[in-house]
Amino acid sequence: MEKYSRQILLDKFGNEGQKKLMEKKALVIGVGGTGGLVSQLLVRGGIGELFISDFDSVSLSNIHRQLLFSEKDIGREKIEAAYEYLKNLNSDVKIIPINERIDNKNIEDYVKKVDIVMDGTDNFLTRYIINDACVKHGKPWVYSGVLATYGMVMPIIPGKTACLRCLMKNPPKNEFSTSVLGIMNSIPSAIASIAVSLAYKILLGYEVESSIYYFDGWNINLEKLKIEKQNDCPACSLKKFEFLEK
Numbered sequence: 001m002e003k004y005s006r007q008i009l010l011d012k013f014g015n016e017g018q019k020k021l022m023e024k025k026a027l028v029i030g031v032g033g034t035g036g037l038v039s040q041l042l043v044r045g046g047i048g049e050l051f052i053s054d055f056d057s058v059s060l061s062n063i064h065r066q067l068l069f070s071e072k073d074i075g076r077e078k079i080e081a082a083y084e085y086l087k088n089l090n091s092d093v094k095i096i097p098i099n100e101r102i103d104n105k106n107i108e109d110y111v112k113k114v115d116i117v118m119d120g121t122d123n124f125l126t127r128y129i130i131n132d133a134c135v136k137h138g139k140p141w142v143y144s145g146v147l148a149t150y151g152m153v154m155p156i157i158p159g160k161t162a163c164l165r166c167l168m169k170n171p172p173k174n175e176f177s178t179s180v181l182g183i184m185n186s187i188p189s190a191i192a193s194i195a196v197s198l199a200y201k202i203l204l205g206y207e208v209e210s211s212i213y214y215f216d217g218w219n220i221n222l223e224k225l226k227i228e229k230q231n232d233c234p235a236c237s238l239k240k241f242e243f244l245e246k
C-alpha cells in the first residue's frame with residue numbers, strides 16, 4: 001500500500017477506504033480533455049477496474065488540453081493511445097478498452113458491469129442516454145461539461161439526487177461546442193478534478209448533495225446550485241427511458 005500512502009493518510013480514505021476503492025469499477029465515456037484526466041486520476045488513485053470508451057482519433061487540435069496524448073499520437077485511435085498511456089501508470093488497475101461506440105443499444109451492458117459512470121462526452125444526446133441507462137440500473141454517474149472558460153459538474157445518484165432530466169427535461173436545442181467557442185486548457189482539468197472528488201465520495205459511500213457546480217475559470221468562482229428532484233421527471237420519477245428506445 002506504499003503506492004497509495006499519501007491517499008491512505010487522508011482521514012476520508014484510510015486503509016478501509018483504499019481497499020474499498022480497489023474493489024470498484026468505473027466506466028469513463030470519452031477520454032478527451034475531461035475524460036482523459038478523470039481516467040488518469042482514477043487509475044493513479046487505485047480504482048479496481050476502469051472501462052474506457054472513445055471512437056475518435058487524435059488530432060493536432062486535441063493536444064493542448066487532452067493529457068493522455070502527445071504529438072506522436074496524432075492520427076491514432078484515441079482508445080488505443082489512451083489504453084497504452086493508462087496501463088503504464090498503475091499495474092494494479094485492470095484497464096478495459098471498449099472498441100465500439102457507446103450508444104443506446106449497448107450502453108446498458110456496460111453500465112450493469114460498473115459502480116459508476118463518468119461523463120467525458122461532448123454532446124447532450126449521449127448524456128441523456130447515459131442518464132437513462134444509469135437511472136434504469138440504479139448506477140451513479142457524474143455529468144461534466146466544459147466550454148470556453150466555464151465548466152459544470154453534477155453528481156447523479158438514482159433514487160437520491162435529481163437526475164439530468166430533473167435539471168433539463170430535454171437536450172438543449174442549440175448546442176455550442178468547443179470547436180466553435182473554444183476552450184481554455186485549464187478548464188477540463190479543473191472540472192475533471194471536481195468530478196473525481198465526487199466519484200471518490202460516491203464510491204467510498206459518503207453523501208453527496210443534489211447540486212450542480214458551475215465553475216467560472218476566468219473570474220475563478222465555484223457556484224453550487226441546489227437541484228430538486230422533479231416529481232414529473234420522465235426518467236427518475238416516471239421511469240420512462242425514451243433515450244434508450246430512440
Ligand SMILES: [Zn+2]
Nearest residue numbers: 163166233236
Ligand atoms: Zn430525474
